[in-house]
Amino acid sequence: MKQWSIKFKLLIMTGLLILLSVILVSFVSYHQYTKDFEIQSxxxxxxxxxxxxxxxxxxxxDLSRLSVAPYRNSAVMAALETTHPDSEIEQLKKTRTIEDFLDEIMIIPRNDILTVFVLTDTAYSSGRVQTNIDSKVDFHNFNWYTEALSTQESIFVPAHMQQIIKNPKNKVFSIVRQLRSTKDTEKIIGIIKVDANYSGIEAIGNKVNMGSKGGLFIVDADQNLIxxxxxxxxxxxxxxxxxKTSHxxxxxxxxxxxxxxxxxxxSRANWTVVAVNSVAELNHNAVKTRNIAFLMAIISSFLAILVYFFFIKRYLNPLLTIVKLMKEIDHGNLSVTFPNNRHDEIGYLGSSFNEMVHRIQEMLEENTKLVREVYEANFLQKEAQIKALFNQIRPHFIFNTLNMISLLMQSGKEEQAVDQINKLSSLLRGMTNWDKEITLGQEISLLEAYLSIQSSRFGGRLEYTITIAxxxxxxxIPALLLQPAVENAVIHGCEMKKEKTIIHIYSDEDDTNLYFYVRDNGKGIDADKLAKLQERVESLVYNEDLHGLHSAGTGIGLVNVNKRIKLKYGTEYGLTIDSTPEVGTCVTIILPKLDVRKENRHV
Structure with missing residues (x-):
């Protein structure tokens, strides 16, 4: 994404904003619409x-009122109260009275009422079609019969196949009620049962349309499905x-x-009517509307992006031109110029761009000039340091050495003179590697040549030992790193006292550093001179007056050594001087322990 052009990013961001805005509005509208629609539904x-x-x-x-119809017919009530007729004629008369009454009930224009029963010791019935009582069925064993005897309220029997009659064919719904004597209201004289066609409730329930996934159902207090x-x-x-929701x-x-x-x-039957609607079905049209809105949102977004593309292309071309020119500058071409013929913000940006390019050109010229000056200054400083280093060695050392060789030859000691000449040659040849790294072994060879010459010169007053592992x-290590410290030990040892001078050169190491020590038993340096010398040694700024240090007995070579070490390895490394008057001086050189095996590396 970071590699995308600004034009592409603007198009994507604008399109997404438009698309998300329309989708958000459509979603919120859909959500609110479905919420309101559910409430209305x-x-x-x-x-x-x-x-x-x-x-x-x-x-x-209606069925309940039908169950109390016997109370309005005194003949029927009288017949029912006659529990044990005296003769068969009386029984026949009772039967005819009750059944005629039941036949009158069936004349009413209610096609859903199929059968009416009056149950005493005997079952009496009348139906819309011819029915026969099944004498094998003991109606006293039905639950509704037992329940009717225990209450004066109507009992509603859920849908069931017709009972008591032979060859039942219809599914019916019943109302059962006990009949009490009008003379003695505590006396139960019978049970009336009205069977209604179940299609009556079905007709009412089926008139309610709740969709293909919904519907209507009725349950009673015992959660029986009616x-x-x-x-x-x-x-x-x-x-x-x-x-469980209680709503x-x-x-x-x-x-x-x-x-x-x-x-x-x-409430009459202690039933509950429950309507079931599928929310998905209720919201079907709303979902279609939402989908159409989403589709229109996507189409509108793409059209907006298409229109916006042409506007971006028109208004961003100058800015893209500036970007292209900046890439040219990145490749080093500073001759580019923005053709500024506009007076708006882009025009101001183009003018600023041209001014920036011009200033970069001027800064590069100034920087080149400064770099040249700094380089020349550093070169001159380096040259001065080299001259100071060589001047330290050349004047008195070479003169004294040549004088000693001359005396040896005059004394007839040609072999010793030749040996000293070879050592001086090795030493001078080693000095030509001042700008390179040499092995510690080569440095030690140079030290041995130098100390051997000095030992011969002082004739027994100088002893030295080199114990480096x-x-x-x-x-x-950098070439001529130990030699200035050794030379200072000779100068401040042998040249300043008549007693024997002992110089000990040795080393130590740990996991990260190498330590080289040059110790002598010379005159030493007092505290004030030692502090000034240490201060000069620690300074990394070249001083034009350093050429005078030697004459003052301070040792310019140590300054150069310390400076070379710190510039090459870092300020945590370098050279320190510890001296006690009349006891001696110890110069410590600390280097990093680098396992380097590449020769001729420039310092």
């Missing part, structure tokens, strides 16, 4: 099932879930689908 469905409940209640009320046209067979699960209007989830439930009671001989 809930209220509408509630009204529908309340009307259905009222119709069922009226239907049950009626249902809900597909799927989850009526009781839905009802039990709704009971007559609720939304529940079953089988990965949300259902909207509305419930209303039928052979294992360190392959380590590379």
């Amino acid at each position: 809930t209220e509408r469905v509630q009204q529908i099932i309340e009307q259905a409940s009222l119709n069922i209640d009226n239907y049950l009320d 009626f249902s046209n809900v597909k799927g067979g989850h009526e009781l699960d839905l009802y039990q879930t709704m009971l 007559s209007k609720t939304t529940i989830r079953l089988d990965n689908e949300n259902y909207l439930l509305n419930a209303t009671p039928i 052979n294992s360190l001989g392959s380590y590379y």
